[in-house]
Amino acid sequence: MVTEVVAGNLRAASRGLCVLAVDGLSLEVAESAFVHAHVRPLRSTFPSTSTTAWLTAVTGTDPAVHGAVGMVYRAPGAECVTHLVTGETYAFGSCRPPGKALLHAGPTLFDRATESGRPAFAIGAELERLTGEWVGALLHGARIVPSPAAAATLTTDPVAVAERTVREVGAVLGNAFDAPPLVWAYVNLDDHIHRAGYDARLREALLLLDTAAARWADAGWSVLAHADHGQVEVTPSMALVDAWARLDAPAHCRMPGGGAGRVRWLYPRSGREERVANALRDMLGVHALVLTPDDLHARGLLSATPVVRDRIGEVVALAASPYFPVPDPTVAWEHGSVSDGETLVRGVGIDEADGPALLGHNWYCYDTRVPVRATGPAQQVRVLGAVLDALRELADADGARTAGLVSVPEGDPVLDVARNKGWRVEPIVTRFQLPLHGPAGDAFDSYDSYLATLGSRTRRTIRQYLRRAADAGVTTAVEAPRPGFLRTVGDLTRRTAAKYGSAGMYPETAFTDFVMALGDSARVVRVDRGDRTLAAAVVLLDEERLHMWAGGTSHATLDGFSPNYLLWATEIRTAIEWRKRWVEGGRSNQPMKTRHGMMPLRLFACIAPPDA
Numbered sequence: 015m016v017t018e019v020v021a022g023n024l025r026a027a028s029r030g031l032c033v034l035a036v037d038g039l040s041l042e043v044a045e046s047a048f049v050h051a052h053v054r055p056l057r058s059t060f061p062s063t064s065t066t067a068w069l070t071a072v073t074g075t076d077p078a079v080h081g082a083v084g085m086v087y088r089a090p091g092a093e094c095v096t097h098l099v100t101g102e103t104y105a106f107g108s109c110r111p112p113g114k115a116l117l118h119a120g121p122t123l124f125d126r127a128t129e130s131g132r133p134a135f136a137i138g139a140e141l142e143r144l145t146g147e148w149v150g151a152l153l154h155g156a157r158i159v160p161s162p163a164a165a166a167t168l169t170t171d172p173v174a175v176a177e178r179t180v181r182e183v184g185a186v187l188g189n190a191f192d193a194p195p196l197v198w199a200y201v202n203l204d205d206h207i208h209r210a211g212y213d214a215r216l217r218e219a220l221l222l223l224d225t226a227a228a229r230w231a232d233a234g235w236s237v238l239a240h241a242d243h244g245q246v247e248v249t250p251s252m253a254l255v256d257a258w259a260r261l262d263a264p265a266h267c268r269m270p271g272g273g274a275g276r277v278r279w280l281y282p283r284s285g286r287e288e289r290v291a292n293a294l295r296d297m298l299g300v301h302a303l304v305l306t307p308d309d310l311h312a313r314g315l316l317s318a319t320p321v322v323r324d325r326i327g328e329v330v331a332l333a334a335s336p337y338f339p340v341p342d343p344t345v346a347w348e349h350g351s352v353s354d355g356e357t358l359v360r361g362v363g364i365d366e367a368d369g370p371a372l373l374g375h376n377w378y379c380y381d382t383r384v385p386v387r388a389t390g391p392a393q394q395v396r397v398l399g400a401v402l403d404a405l406r407e408l409a410d411a412d413g414a415r416t417a418g419l420v421s422v423p424e425g426d427p428v429l430d431v432a433r434n435k436g437w438r439v440e441p442i443v444t445r446f447q448l449p450l451h452g453p454a455g456d457a458f459d460s461y462d463s464y465l466a467t468l469g470s471r472t473r474r475t476i477r478q479y480l481r482r483a484a485d486a487g488v489t490t491a492v493e494a495p496r497p498g499f500l501r502t503v504g505d506l507t508r509r510t511a512a513k514y515g516s517a518g519m520y521p522e523t524a525f526t527d528f529v530m531a532l533g534d535s536a537r538v539v540r541v542d543r544g545d546r547t548l549a550a551a552v553v554l555l556d557e558e559r560l561h562m563w564a565g566g567t568s569h570a571t572l573d574g575f576s577p578n579y580l581l582w583a584t585e586i587r588t589a590i591e592w593r594k595r596w597v598e599g600g601r602s603n604q605p606m607k608t609r610h611g612m613m614p615l616r617l618f619a620c621i622a623p624p625d626a
Contacts, residue, residue: 016056016240017074020123020196024132027236030194032183034223034237035071035138037064038204040244040355042518043212047220048239050228055442058243058357060315061350063274064204065098065148067242072122072152078317081117082148083325084274084350086341088281090114090324095272095281101146106264116147118321124155127196137182138200139163156198159186170205172219180226187235207245208345246355247512248276248336250343257297258339266290272327275340275350279327291329295471300576301335303605313604313614314444315352334605335570354443354602371621372409374419381423381617391427398431406622418621432620439620446599446612450590457595461587464611472609476583479575486573488543490584495538495552500526503538503550503565510566520564539565539588541580549577553585560589561598582610 024031059067069082088095089112094105124134136156142164183199227237262271271280282290295304311318333351340348349356374382388394409417451457458464465473504525541549551565567577589597599612
């Protein structure tokens, strides 16, 4: 929780704590830009949008509790929706002003700082100009530092925003205080990213912030920076935009839809919920995952509390491709859904307590598990406790500030042992795996037997794509890797990864050398039409598993079929034919993976407190 991190650093700060609240900053960009900082991952809220994430960050409460479930939604009992930031209402007819609160405000980190005797300041011309429930709840307890920029037309140029932030924060830090203060500054990079992405101008702004933060840290201030969400590249389909508009209409819905960017919902007329949901699935196809509030609850995205049910629509669409019909189809980058590009952000800190850490080595591929030979649960607890104690002692001996394990699967007994020792245990990411056997443990004997376990719509879509691809002369193959073709695979992989800001993870030479060194543990899966490769991927193999590792496609859809769906079908078919027990689907792209029957598995980190 951000609030816990801020509170802990504020208590430890001898001079004071500066927090840079950077709007729209993604994981990879922050990692490359904040060169002076200790960087660690944070997971955004669902929806991954500013109104939701910032309120959770400053209050420490879940969206299912504070009620800011998006940018646009209805107040309880209302027959219209309200824009949470501007206060504008939208209805299909006349609409009385909402009679009930849009959200439930709670104590903020500013309130808690003030209660502990430390002054709390908030800086940010964009927020200073706002009125209404949301900004009042967000900045409750803070002293607003007036900005001269608030009276003028605000720029979205990221360098100008960063320069203004550095100037205004520096002015506050130059004052004398009776107690170490909390200085919180909102940095609006989000508006620029929506239009231009993470371009050179944006990175120049981050360099300015990083340099200033290092300078403040050298002067004795503790400095933290964190984001609310990232963004991914989008190319909204106007056909899908029109399809959404046909359903988001009085004939089908009792009020206009709501949501936040790449998550949108509808408020169907009574009794038409299932009909509207089915129509939306047919219209959006592979470009969205259509769910109910109960589905969101079951998937661990948003608890279906009364607070949520009173506000969110009964039919919810999560973007599953760049072509999803976002509310503003003119933007080039957007957020709101569940991909890692949107939800995995970075928290960075430069403070007096920074130093090395001793962590378990597992991060990708396999989970962290501590093998224990024990006669019973009590002995297992003692052994695991001794392992954690030894890890902590080793960290102390090596001068590490803390110690811990990462990528520990949910339910592993070491997590409970760590909690009982006072270690911090937090979820860090969700990965996905497909069991290639039924509930009774019987292995699938064919690809068709696997398809029979999927939902009827997904099954029909896959079979339809396979038929259309065959009619178009498309072929698939699984082969040993060759350096020449690996360049094609790498190119497709980088082009696809670039949409999510991570093209740099697959440098050509290292990619080719690594795959070739794996020998029989790697295979290439390809989808071709004539001499043109439409999709390709590298899969990794062990005795029980086929790992979907890295791949890409040339087109989202082509002649009525999806090359990506063909790639997945070939990979899963191969795993079944080669008698593997699992397909490891990796992380992110939850809609696609759950649609294919993959099961989520949350991975945790357990970290010893610095003073343990």
